[in-house]
Amino acid sequence: MTTIRAIEIENFRGVKALKWQPREGVNCLIGSGDSGKSTVLDAIDYCIGARRSLQMTDSDFCGLDIEKPVRICVTLGTLPDELKNIDTYGLYLCGFDAASGQILSEPEAGHETVLIVQLLVENDLEPQWSLVSSRAAAQGQSRSLNWADRVRLSPTRLGAINDKNLSWRRGSILNRLSDERADISKELAKAARDVRAAFVGAGGSAQLAQALAAVTKAAKDLGIPIGAEAKALLDAASVSFAGGAISLHDEWGVPLRGLGLGSTRLLIAGIQRQAATQASIILIDELEHGLEPHRILMLLAALGAKDKSPPLQVFMTTHSPVAVRELSADQLFVLRQHGDNHHALAVGLQSDVQGTIRKYPDALLAKTVFVCEGASEVGLIRGLDRLRAANGHPPIAACGCALVDGGGNELFSRALAFQSLGYRVAAMRDSDVHPTPELEAKFVDAGGQTFRWRDGRALEDELFLSVGSQTVAKLLDLAVAAKEESLVNDHIKSASQNTKDLAAIRAECTAEISPESRAILGKAARYKGTKGWFKSVSIMEEAAHDLVGPDLAHADPALGQFMEGIFQWISNGTR
DSSP states (O other): EEEEEEEEEEEEETEEEEEEESSSSSSEEOSSSSSSSHHHHHHHHHHHHOOOOOOOOOOBGGGGGGSSSSEEEEEEOOOGGGGGGGGHHHHGGGEEEEETTTTEOOOOOEEEEEEEEEEOTTTTHHHHEEEEOHHHHHTTTOOOHHHHHHHHOOEEEESSSSGGGGOOTTTHHHHHHOOOOOOOOHHHHHHHHHHHHHHHHTTEEEHHHHHHHHHHHHHTTTTTTOSSSSSOOTTTTSSOOTTTBBBOOOTSSEEEEEEEEHHHHHHHHHHHHHHHTTEEEEEEEEETTTOOOOHHHHHHHHTTTTOSSSSEEEEEEEHHHHHHHHHHHEEEEEEETTTTTEEEEEEGGSSSSSSHHOOOGGGGGSSEEEEEESSSHHHHHHHHHHHHTTTTTOOOOTTTEEEEEOOOGGHHHHHHHHHHTTOOOEEESSSSOOOOHHHHHHHTTTEEEHHHHHTTOHHHHHHHHHHHHHHHHHHHHHHHHHHHHHHHHHHHHHHTTTTTOOOHHHHHSSSSHHHHHHHHHHHHTOOOOGGGOSSSHHHHHHIIIIIIITTTTTTOOOHHHHHHHHHHHHHHTTO
């Protein structure tokens, strides 16, 4: 099957410059809105789609600068024999070095033979398609693909309207599924004549007698020869069938174009797979459009996302966490802009990211990623965020921020993985133990932001040492409700070396709890794993929303300032 080896875009809409070597199989572009994902799909479609004309406007030029032409180049590899025909395209065949992405002026041993299709649009808005070859240019020669070859290579595009591909019309996927053609010209002509005759037999003129009498009188008065009288008949020119007269219907004769958007997308993807030898490239913008989560999985399966030998080369965009979670890291590309250049960064090149994708797929769809040391930190921010939103502050979701559980020791490896993909990243960590200081240094040197509790403290220490005595008592009640009273009591006795228990500390909370008891509670609460009092998102979210947040005005000011700094950093990402 023909495969796109390289794409180059210049000055097209929001993309000033992009060079990308896509993979075989699925290429899923992800990124924030307006990052240029749909523009890349349009560029491919415009360059190698089967079209004789193209409506372009000034708004298709990057920054409305019409003096810099739109230029799109698509390098095609795995060419069929007819495209490697020396007599037809010999002067335009080039070599491609996949390792370096370098284009060679002519085919060479050890390198793939390719054709480069170019679309050039200058300020006259007239599209010019041609094959790129330095050898041909040196001889003053120029040509484009034969129309038949262009139709054969044309990608299938799944969009909001898919009627074309559900009928046998020019360029449809059904016409490329096989060489079979139905010869219906005689039958259609006869059908048109029968319809005209049936109208006469049904007394069509009699139904319009008054109007016909007026026409007959006017014609005779003006000397216009129409015979004895005017008649109302079906116009022979109007009773005709255009391309696509034969279309797909179900068992009961209902046209399949009446199916829902999701169903038509699934069906066409399945047909495309069957026609892969003739049409191997498919474009899908907003993969999830019209599909429930389970049908998204079906569509990905139909496209060969799980196949070891991909049946199709797919270019798609998505904002669906379901799709991101289902795809492998090497099928995902984050589209980023750095200065004047766009880059499609391969997620699969980054270590320690596949597990994060599975657990937090929404993070790859955000602008900003906040990596927390563990689930309790995620819950803390979520709970405080809900409280702030109720008081008129923009929620972090509106700021394009996603929270990620760093998994303790994996905190900075995950943060670095997102950072290398161009995300704006911060990390939040404890200060009692730091197993990977070298990774934090690398993260900070690359521009990352770290938030950490005061020296020697973990989250639980900070909370119990900062909030008021009444809130300490309420946190204890929450811990007992979540973990049982006996377990909480045992943890307190162990942390205090049996000098205090739950009852004694509850008694202190009726007045003013001592710093010593606060420190004991911080230590007791942070048992590793599920034994920790607040080591889950839901429990800590409840604690933050119902207890810690409302008490911040009365707590140690340093706690409120610390959390305000985090939310300020998140909101700065929208500027």
